Amino acid sequence: MALKRILMGLALASAPFIAPVTAAQLTVGFSQIGSESGWRAAETTVSKGEAAKRSVNLKIADAQQKQENQIKAIRSFVAQGVDAIFLAPVVSTGWDAVLKEAKEAKIPVILLDRDIDPSGKDLYLTAVTSDSVHEGEVAGDWLAKTVGDKQCSIVELQGTVGASVAANRKKGFDTAIAKHANLKIVRSQTGDFTRAKGKEVMESFIKAEGGGKTICAVYAHNDDMMVGAIQAMKEAGLKPGKDILTVSIDAVPDIFKAMVAGEANATVELTPNMAGPALDALTAYKDKGTTPLKWIQTESKLYTAADDPQKAYDSKKGLGY
């Protein structure tokens, strides 16, 4: 009896602490793809920061671009009994079995940055991703607004052929400029998302378009290609940012450097902060039981020279881009 009373007393005494302790000490397992790009590294850094801000214990497993490693990581998170699992899926298929295991263990799964096949819709709580079609639209709208009624020949540096991001960013941009008869894409080639290819392709565009005099703007599916294209324009004696407008996507630190130098005009951010909204949705779900929407779209923010590029550069350069 005495023992029971002591235990009861202990339980009662600790009761007030239990609720906040569980809320504050959420443990989340994050199966990250790897560090194949600077953006990915920045996403990992930002995720750690966002978790620390909310005093969530974030366990990151680096899958080194392999799905089997991600599956292993998810299984081990389930075995550890984490409160939630974040998954940045390296591919879109093959997740059914392992996500069912997580579901049976009643561990909510949130997808970050990438989506999985629609057949797995009921296996995860929500997906936090950017809309790459929308990113292209934001870029196109900016260009349309900046150019006004002038005739404008655009050259486009596409991402890797077959990559869905490239197809979407092209589609969004095309939709945005379709409303303006004075905007026209005159040349479009793939620069494989890299600086070296971006430079090489831009060199050929400049030659094919009368030394670049007829080009009014460059649209690149990512900033890295644009950094290469800017070098190509400078070497051809053109002034990027003045003679030729530039707009690209991602908002990596080096494009802000170019913006500070007046050599780049605009970039659309693909935010590395996917974990922040995911953690907010998770806390609301755990505390209040609010089921989030199936898709949480991150903001595609436009940055131009008017948005203090130096400050943006300083805040981004330490993130591991």
Next chain:
Amino acid sequence: MAFQLPRRGLAQILALIVILLIDRMVSSQFFDLRLQDGRLFGSLIDVFNRGAPVALLALGMVLVIATRGIDLSVGAVMAISGAIAASLADSHAWPVAVAVALGAGLLCGLWNGFLVAVLGIQPIVATLILMVAGRGVAQLITEGRIVTFTSPDLAWFGTGSALGIPAPVLIVAGTLLVTGLVVRGSALGLLIEAAGGNARASELSGVGIRLMIVAVYVWCSLCAALAGVIAAADIMGADANNAGLWLELDAILAVVIGGTSLFGGRFSLILAVCGALIIQAMNTGILLSGYPPEFNLVVKAAVVLVVLLLQSPRLSGLVANFRKARA
């Protein structure tokens, strides 16, 4: 440095001229040249300038292939040397940055040569190790980021020029000259061909095959390291994920287009460089053409097929027979 152009080589040179003429049809200002900031500027210059890294790789690769070997690691070696050069460029003088980068290439070559010549591992397997691991090493050096630099001295290797000729083209010309003098100016070239033709026979005739094979892999990696420095200097940064990616295949293709057999034996340095230029003339032409990028690889494959068919002894035999039959 025999510069005779016998039957051999005619197909390649014709192919290069035909592709350049097609480029001219695709883009009317293809042969236009002008000076831009003291540097020749034009599509034709782009062919030579952009073809420089693969030409360098091909110059090393052709010797390796002549010994009946292959080096799959050249792309990864490019990434390593580029990463080193870019990381050191702003803190050290350019000779230091370049020397350390080339030194790393030397080590890579010694490693490959050791695996092939001393341990007797098949070249394709031995160099596959460095192909995979090397890119990882480069990523460790850059910590997965694109390391940029501002030093104009190192940038000269990619974007500089002398007498209007772009630096990468000069570097290729210099490397071709040095390789040619060493290999054809002595009996070394003959010995390499002998080793590739019949390793055992040349060993028995007293050729020190082992050391020669190590030297050939070292030279190949040195050329790759130089190409890596050019690639990094060109974009003023080292992109370990993408620098030299798949270029080993372009280099092998250049050597094969240049008429050197993968079974070793006879080789030609000049035609290997010519092979690299054929590939680049095609790439530049595709970029100028304005075709949708989905066609790039198909067009490339078709042209390579035609060039290889032109060289096929059996096909030319067939054509000759056909002519005889008609006559």
